[in-house]
Amino acid sequence: MDLRNIAIIAHVDHGKTTLVDELLKQSGAFRENQAVAERAMDSNDLERERGITILAKATSVEWKGTRINIVDTPGHADFGGEVERILSMVDGVVLLVDAAEGPMPQTKFVTSKALALGLRPIVVLNKVDKPDAEPDRALDEVFDLFANLGADDDQLDFPHLYASGRSGWADPELDGPRKDLHALFELIVNHVPKPRQIAHQDEDFRMLATTLGSDPFIGRLLTGRVESGKLKVGATVQAISRVGQKIEQFRVSKILAFRGLAQSEIDEAVAGDIVSLAGMTKATVSDTIAALAVETPLPAQPIDPPTITVTFGINDSPLAGRDGKKVQSRVIRERLMKEAESNVAIKVADTPGGEAFEVSGRGELQMGVLIENMRREGFELSISRPQVIMREEDGQMMEPVEEVTIDVDDDYSGVVIEKITGTRKGELVEMKPAGVGKTRIVAHVPSRGLIGYHGEFLTDTRGTGVLNRVFHGWTPHKGPIPGRRAGVLISMEDGEAVAYALWNLEERGKMFIEPQDKVYQGMIIGEHSRDNDLEVNPLKGKKLTNVRASGSDEAVRLTPVTRMSLEQAIAYINDDELVEVTPNAIRLRKRHLDPHERKRAAKAAG
Numbered sequence: 287m288d289l290r291n292i293a294i295i296a297h298v299d300h301g302k303t304t305l306v307d308e309l310l311k312q313s314g315a316f317r318e319n320q321a322v323a324e325r326a327m328d329s330n331d332l333e334r335e336r337g338i339t340i341l342a343k344a345t346s347v348e349w350k351g352t353r354i355n356i357v358d359t360p361g362h363a364d365f366g367g368e369v370e371r372i373l374s375m376v377d378g379v380v381l382l383v384d385a386a387e388g389p390m391p392q393t394k395f396v397t398s399k400a401l402a403l404g405l406r407p408i409v410v411l412n413k414v415d416k417p418d419a420e421p422d423r424a425l426d427e428v429f430d431l432f433a434n435l436g437a438d439d440d441q442l443d444f445p446h447l448y449a450s451g452r453s454g455w456a457d458p459e460l461d462g463p464r465k466d467l468h469a470l471f472e473l474i475v476n477h478v479p480k481p482r483q484i485a486h487q488d489e490d491f492r493m494l495a496t497t498l499g500s501d502p503f504i505g506r507l508l509t510g511r512v513e514s515g516k517l518k519v520g521a522t523v524q525a526i527s528r529v530g531q532k533i534e535q536f537r538v539s540k541i542l543a544f545r546g547l548a549q550s551e552i553d554e555a556v557a558g559d560i561v562s563l564a565g566m567t568k569a570t571v572s573d574t575i576a577a578l579a580v581e582t583p584l585p586a587q588p589i590d591p592p593t594i595t596v597t598f599g600i601n602d603s604p605l606a607g608r609d610g611k612k613v614q615s616r617v618i619r620e621r622l623m624k625e626a627e628s629n630v631a632i633k634v635a636d637t638p639g640g641e642a643f644e645v646s647g648r649g650e651l652q653m654g655v656l657i658e659n660m661r662r663e664g665f666e667l668s669i670s671r672p673q674v675i676m677r678e679e680d681g682q683m684m685e686p687v688e689e690v691t692i693d694v695d696d697d698y699s700g701v702v703i704e705k706i707t708g709t710r711k712g713e714l715v716e717m718k719p720a721g722v723g724k725t726r727i728v729a730h731v732p733s734r735g736l737i738g739y740h741g742e743f744l745t746d747t748r749g750t751g752v753l754n755r756v757f758h759g760w761t762p763h764k765g766p767i768p769g770r771r772a773g774v775l776i777s778m779e780d781g782e783a784v785a786y787a788l789w790n791l792e793e794r795g796k797m798f799i800e801p802q803d804k805v806y807q808g809m810i811i812g813e814h815s816r817d818n819d820l821e822v823n824p825l826k827g828k829k830l831t832n833v834r835a836s837g838s839d840e841a842v843r844l845t846p847v848t849r850m851s852l853e854q855a856i857a858y859i860n861d862d863e864l865v866e867v868t869p870n871a872i873r874l875r876k877r878h879l880d881p882h883e884r885k886r887a888a889k890a891a892g
Contacts, residue, residue: 288352289558290478291511293359293372295397296382297390297754301412303863305382305451306345306358310546312454312467313347315356331396338469344509344560346544355544355560359396368397369396371496371571371586371630373403375511375560378478380470380827381428382451385411385419388427390691395756398435406430408454408473409446418722421460422446429800445473452844454683471787481512481558490521490577493555494584498571498627503541508569509562513584515577516561517541517555519649523571524576526583530758533573538737566642571630592646593757594734596653596856597670597776598622602874603864604806609868610666615641625656632656646675648757650737653854661852661867669856685732689758691773692743694751699725701746710735711764715811735767738857751825769860773814776876777805783824791822797847798874799824810863810874813848850874 293475294306345353346355359369371377379400383389389397400407409428411421425446432442447469449456456470457463491516495508517523519541525533542562543547555561563575574583600606600615607613612621619636622643626634633646647653650672657669677684690712694702700797706712712731720726736755743753761762775795805811805824815818850858855865855872866873 287696288475288476289355289481289484290352290356290378291357291376291481291560292378292380292474292478293357293376293400293616293838294382295382295393296412297357297384297387297393297402297405299453300384301384302566303358303447305410305412308451308454308467309347309356309470310345313471320692321702338880344544345546346560347546348511351474352475353472354474354857357560361382369399370831373400374407374586375496376405377481378474378638379405379407380410380474381862382410382412383424383428385414385421385424385448386416387693388420389431390754391758392716394431394435401435401437401441404471406441406476407444408470408475409444410445410449410470411453414447414448414460415453415634416448420721421760443859445477446619447473474680479761482512483511483557485557486514487516487557489514489557489794490580492516492574492576492580492584493519494586495565495569495573495575496683497569501564503702504564505561506566506569507542507564508566508571508573508575510575511560512555512557514557516557519553522582523577525579526574526576526580528572528583528586530581530583530772532566535578536566536569537561549760570627588874592631592675594647594649594653594674594737594782595644596672597637597642597655598645599668599670599805601666601868603668603866603873605804605866605871605873606666609678609870610661611664613666618660619643620668621660621663622667649755650853650857654851654856657856657867661869662868665867666869668869669867671859671861671863672856674737676763677760679760684760685734685763686769687730688733688736688755688763690727690729690736692729692755693720693724694727694747696723696725698747698751699727702727702743702751703729706735707778709768711767730761730765731755732761732767738770741854741857751892753858770858771817773817774810774863775812775814776819777809777811777824778807778821779823779825779827780806783811784827785842785844787824788827789844791824791825792845793822797845798850800847801844806875807875811877 317641344355344357346353357372359372365746378550379398381393411424413419414421419592430444447458448460449470454467455464456467458469462529467826492513494513495510495511497509499509517538519538522535522537524535536866541552541555543552544560569575572586584771598618600618601613610681624636626632631648631652634642645653653672657667660667674685690703690706703714705731707714710731712729712735714729717726718726740753743751771813775791783799783801783803783805788797788801790814791797795813795815799805811824850872852867852872855874859865859874864875864877866875
């Protein structure tokens with residue numbers, strides 16, 4: 287059977303997973319009466335809840351005698367560690383662009399990787415049936431983007447289609463019949479080259495492992511594209527690391543190929559196909575699986591370095607162990623090491639005491655997803671404020687800078703520019719009208735300046751602004767950037783919060799807790815209206831007498847509290863504070879400092 291391998295690239299929410307749903311339906315991958323969930327490729331709970339693709343996944347469809355392996359790539363730059371490896375498995379890319387928004391930062395990030403590998407893109411302008419769609423402008427912006435990224439003449443001469451993924455059609459002309467996706471299938475078959483590996487079927491078997499998964503019955507599963515040769519079930523192969531070290535020999539117990547949404551067992555893997563192998567115990571991502579006669583590994587794609595680090599520790603608060611079952615540092619360490627093994631964008635290191643672990647990654651969202659998965663698995667953790675990773679070049683301290691693209695109503699553009707270029711030390715790169723009363727702002731902002739900014743940005747723009755960010759490069763250190771200005775309200779007692787006490791504290795600031803919430807000494811229960819921290823008593827009830835006072839005994843009416851999401855809480859805290867994460871609660875608290883640390887902190891604060 288003829289074979290094509292493609293990846294689909296798109297920014298968050300540009301309709302990539304919905305389009306893959308339609309490709310699967312129209313190719314006959316599902317039975318007519320088969321019940322299929324919407325966004326079938328988003329297989330885990332977090333992907334469905336957040337509407338984003340976190341893990342790269344493969345599927346395959348058959349079209350007129352050609353099998354097309356499709357890889358759904360993450361749209362968010364925080365999960366870019368997946369993308370860099372995935373693109374080495376494919377021979378072409380479909381770039382999906384929202385006809386209203388045009389190419390966005392994450393599109394730029396992944397597209398630059400694809401163009402550098404020499405892949406020839408197909409451009410699909412999606413959502414052209416929306417009232418604010420401007421497909422011609424979006425197409426011009428895609429061409430300019432390719433030119434700026436150094437595309438060659440073949441890559442600039444790209445074919446394009448107009449489409450609506452939700453309605454299930456794609457046409458070469460904007461006013462086409464709008465019936466189905468046949469034009470896209472035909473273009474993939476005719477434009478994307480056959481895998482060059484097919485010509486190497488007679489050589490020794492070699493495969494580069496690009497993703498690691500696990501199955502409760504089969505064990506570890508390594509997925510990749512077969513670069514040369516053939517492999518049968520039961521054959522003995524070896525794993526070679528990127529630097530040429532031989533890791534292990536193992537017998538291949540199963541070979542799985544992608545058929546629709548499921549993986550089916552096959553007897554033989556051939557060059558060019560994307561398959562998963564089972565049977566190994568140590569081999570991992572970026573290793574080469576090869577026949578015993580092979581000595582040299584396949585070149586693996588370098589991975590962009592992590593930009594932030596977060597300290598994961600045990601939960602040592604007075605409420606520790608009430609919710610979660612996994613609370614020991616040993617168990618937390620095992621889980622983090624398992625994550626680092628399958629996700630090469632994450633690095634884990636022990637701290638000197640051994641009770642906490644420094645986890646480095648691409649961004650707050652990636653860390654938030656990892657912590658959210660762990661709390662759902664029953665872990666209790668304490669999390670520090672994210673710190674940006676610096677590096678030294680020629681004796682000068684360098685810090686990471688991100689390209690921020692903001693779409694905001696014209697009325698709010700002034701306050702946004704003031705915040706990102708003033709206190710957060712950003713540089714304005716471009717500002718232009720984006721139509722319908724909107725302004726597009728592009729700026730280069732230090733990663734430090736963006737920690738904790740998203741919540742403030744949504745407040746400043748009344749929830750109407752859209753902010754996207756992607757790693758841009760390194761710049762000389764820009765000096766101190768002020769953090770949160772407001773102080774916090776700290777509980778001085780242990781127990782359950784009382785409505786009367788919280789009502790009296792409302793004039794001091796906004797509350798994070800409700801009546802009957804458990805509190806303890808050192809727990810942060812609200813934000814102070816001034817810039818200093820204040821210890822308060824949330825347990826103080828009303829003094830009762832046997833005399834009724836007219837007008838003073840009405841029911842207490844409390845202002846609704848601010849409940850933070852996990853990412854908001856991590857971005858909100860200062861360096862001397864922690865987020866306590868359990869399966870059922872997210873609490874903020876002051877870090878426990880011994881007297882010497884307290885003195886040092888006070889001295890540092892001046």
